[in-house]
């Protein structure tokens with residue numbers, strides 16, 4: 001039996017997973033999102049719309065049997081392809097072997113979510129749908145370290161439409177807000193399911209993601225913490241969301257932790273000059289967590305309500321709020337010492 005025949009069998013961690021017969025004897029795995037592009041015109045269209053330049057280093061995630069890879073190699077200076085399935089790696093190597101394209105292809109075998117990404121100018125990929133969201137945000141956070149021009153990615157249609165959805169759209173959600181904070185996202189090609197082998201259950205779309213350079217000056221973790229709460233119940237008013245007991249007590253705990261940490265750091269710095277004047281213990285505690293107002297000790301709930309009313313957010317719904325609305329809301333909370341990390 002040749003090496004290739006051995007390689008084509010489902011091996012290693014993937015052994016025993018559901019497979020359908022595919023290309024050159026390779027069984028395609030559903031669990032790995034192996035839906036191979038079989039329409040060459042579509043492949044040409046993706047490469048052309050991506051705007052790949054002769055000087056580009058292209059990152060491809062999941063090259064599979066190489067239908068897109070070959071076209072990318074013809075258009076770019078170099079392609080770095082990350083593929084998790086060793087059978088696909090062998091097939092791709094076989095396809096370029098002995099051709100001038102082989103010199104410009106680097107294959108990294110492994111899981112794209114677990115490995116550090118290399119430098120690249122543009123990412124073009126028919127992505128494995130299982131990793132759509134982590135991959136999108138991995139790419140966008142990589143942009144903070146090594147900025148890139150764009151990512152042109154095939155996703156399931158609904159995921160793509162959620163990425164591009166504007167405020168007020170039924171599909172507008174945490175994913176839309178987060179992706180649009182970090183990038184400009186445009187839908188560029190609709191792709192029917194019959195362009196793949198085997199055909200997936202749903203249609204797909206290609207989107208173009210252009211990271212915002214420089215990235216927005218906001219702590220993304222904190223931003224996502226706020227957005228996650230706001231979209232917990234997307235059609236409720238923020239007033240109603242932030243009145244929920246469980247949410248308030250979680251925020252209050254978080255608030256106390258942040259204050260205690262700040263106090264600990266300040267104490268470390270001021271250890272040699274203690275200016276404390278004593279006072280009522282309860283009030284000190286409340287002051288420590290930033291909840292003392294003119295009339296005395298204010299409850300955390302009141303504080304949050306005041307912030308929302310003051311900013312005009314009490315009756316707003318996250319499903320209709322823009323990036324700027326969320327940015328201003330976060331700035332308002334932060335200015336009152338409330339954080340979402």
Ligand SMILES: C[S@@+](CC[C@H](N)C(=O)[O-])C[C@H]1O[C@@H](n2cnc3c(N)ncnc32)[C@H](O)[C@@H]1O
Pocket residue numbers: 032033034035036037038061062063064065066067068069082083084085088110111112113125126127128129131
């Ligand atoms: C939708 S197929 C695309 C194949 C090929 N690019 C094409 O268009 O014909 C997805 C590919 O991603 C690979 N893959 C799945 N999960 C992966 C992961 N976590 N990291 C890297 N590659 C992955 C699969 O083995 C498969 O080859």
